[in-house]
Amino acid sequence: MITRPDGRFLTQRQIPKMTLIVTSLPQEALSNEWGQLSPDAALTLNAPGMDPLHVPLRSAPATEAELKQCTCWEWSGLAKDEGEDAAKWLTEFLGKPVRLVRYVGQASEGSAEANPKRRACEPEFGNGTETMFADGYPYLLTTESSLEDLNRKVPQPMDMNRFRPNIVIDGSVPAWDEDNWQSFELGGGPDRAVKFHSLKPCSRCKVTTTDQETGEVGREPLMALGKFRSGKALGWSAMGSWKHEVFFGWNLGADSTGTVAVGDQLTVLKTRTAPMAA
Structure with a gap:
């Protein structure tokens, strides 16, 4: 998820230029082989006039220092900041200071409603369903x-x-x-x-x-x-x-x-x- 420096999420509503960022994933990330990702497996971002950005998919557990407070619609919780290289690339292309964060909630860490790393869908319709950084549902x-x-x-x-x-x-x-x-x-x-x-x-x-x-x-x-x-x-x-x-x-x-x-x-x-x- 792309955020402002203060952790507030950003979308095409605020920055239509985001449509020009093209993402791609390795084949194993699109199948049940997720647990077998190679060390160099990455989310790749391409945009006009920019060299590709590679964000590693395999990531060590986030330390407390890497977690930052973020908001996505009604949800407020903790996500892992993806570092300066990703922030610099996105800031240069979009023309304003931004960060890239990763969802780190795990089902083994308790209910989504009670865990600051996990995001539950809106209670009126979600029935306990968890989502990540999609607009509202998985x-x-x-x-x-x-x-x-x-x-x-x-x-x-x-x-x-x-x-x-x-x-x-x-x-x-x-x-x-x-x-x-x-x-x-x-x-x-x-x-x-x-x-x-x-x-x-x-x-x-x-x-x-x-x-x-x-x-x-x-x-x-x-x-x-x-x-x-x-x-x-x-x-x-x-x-x-x-x-x-x-x-x-x-x-x-x-x-x-x-x-x-x-x-x-x-x-x-x-x-x-x-x-x-x-």
Whole structure:
């Protein structure tokens, strides 16, 4: 997570230029081989006009001196500062003093609610789910069908990367059908299926108006979503503020562990009849 020097988190909302930073990870960090990372395994950051920055993935346990107080939305707790090289690289590219911090909470260290190194999702919907430095939840699901429908309502079609999901369902499901999924599983077979449940619809902010390739900021898709995907239009009243918010995608929690891969089959286990009514 990128923060101000005082530990307050920063996003594309404040610095649209962050869209131009491209990250990459070694293959073993994207699979169940995480425990077998090589000593030189690194998170690599690239940006226009900059030499690559390599941030080691294997890290010694943080000392008290390396921990700093950070805030991410409603959460305030301790994270590990990644040092001067990372801070210097990001400060030079973004044009303002910033730091890079690492989430260090471990499940073995007690409940997320009681441990200053761990972050629990908002209690209204999280049901004890832990997340790290994502906006609010560990998983965000969208569907290609819903994006196709939205793209018919905006002046210029846009890519899915504006919405930053980590699970995307292909066009084999009807547009907006994800609103009805209360629980489902993804997997290549019964021995590798991971069960998920929908926690809350994802309200969208101005980050979606930023072109992820250029950093340019416009007005869509928020204008279009406001006409048919607002809480008022959808009849969603679980929170009073939802009346004026717009929604695309769903935040999830996981009910089991496992590996999810491209090409996995979606199986809906339970549907809801009245999404997110109070």
